[in-house]
Amino acid sequence: MVLQAIQDGWLKLARQNISPHFDERPKQVDVDLLVIHCISLPCGNYGTPYIDDLFLGKLDPNTHPDFQDIYQLRVSAHLLIRRDGEVVQYVPFDKRAWHAGVSQFQGREKCNDFSIGIELEGTDTTTFTDEQYQQLAEITGHLMMLYPKLTKSRIVGHEHIAPGRKTDPGIGFDWDHYFHSLEKRA
Numbered sequence: 001m002v003l004q005a006i007q008d009g010w011l012k013l014a015r016q017n018i019s020p021h022f023d024e025r026p027k028q029v030d031v032d033l034l035v036i037h038c039i040s041l042p043c044g045n046y047g048t049p050y051i052d053d054l055f056l057g058k059l060d061p062n063t064h065p066d067f068q069d070i071y072q073l074r075v076s077a078h079l080l081i082r083r084d085g086e087v088v089q090y091v092p093f094d095k096r097a098w099h100a101g102v103s104q105f106q107g108r109e110k111c112n113d114f115s116i117g118i119e120l121e122g123t124d125t126t127t128f129t130d131e132q133y134q135q136l137a138e139i140t141g142h143l144m145m146l147y148p149k150l151t152k153s154r155i156v157g158h159e160h161i162a163p164g165r166k167t168d169p170g171i172g173f174d175w176d177h178y179f180h181s182l183e184k185r186a
């Protein structure tokens with residue numbers, strides 16, 4: 001059953017909303033890093049359609065002053081986990097999503113090449129919901145089965161691979177709670 005949770009790079013439980021912001025991973029690269037992010041648009045507002053819009057390249061700059069600076073960004077993530085636990089998938093796992101930007105993990109640059117990016121709906125300074133931790137742990141378990149080189153020590157925050165530039169998922173993300181949930185389901 002668990003093996004079928006992901007088919008052809010798509011998580012079955014997710015709602016698909018395909019982003020044009022992706023490309024091929026380099027050849028012969030193993031996916032062996034998971035990057036946790038957070039996002040909300042406008043910052044601190046939940047349940048809006050604007051994250052989808054941003055990742056699909058359809059964000060209207062006139063909707064909110066903050067959007068003027070970001071609407072032209074060509075960014076995406078593989079997944080978004082909303083506050084209520086709903087999961088949206090924008091890019092299949094075998095393709096390269098554009099979530100990490102300039103980044104480095106253990107001396108390796110361009111983390112997008114070899115990572116999965118998961119966004120949690122939230123902010124860099126506030127807490128996340130139980131539904132989000134549950135879904136994240138569940139999905140992480142599926143990804144670890146699909147990509148055996150993706151181990152617990154290779155799960156990081158965006159802030160860890162782009163220090164000084166990024167602060168997400170931030171101080172409100174409870175890594176102990178996450179890893180505990182992950183072990184419980186194993």
Ligand SMILES: [Zn+2]
Nearest residue numbers: 037038158168
């Ligand atoms: Zn991020």
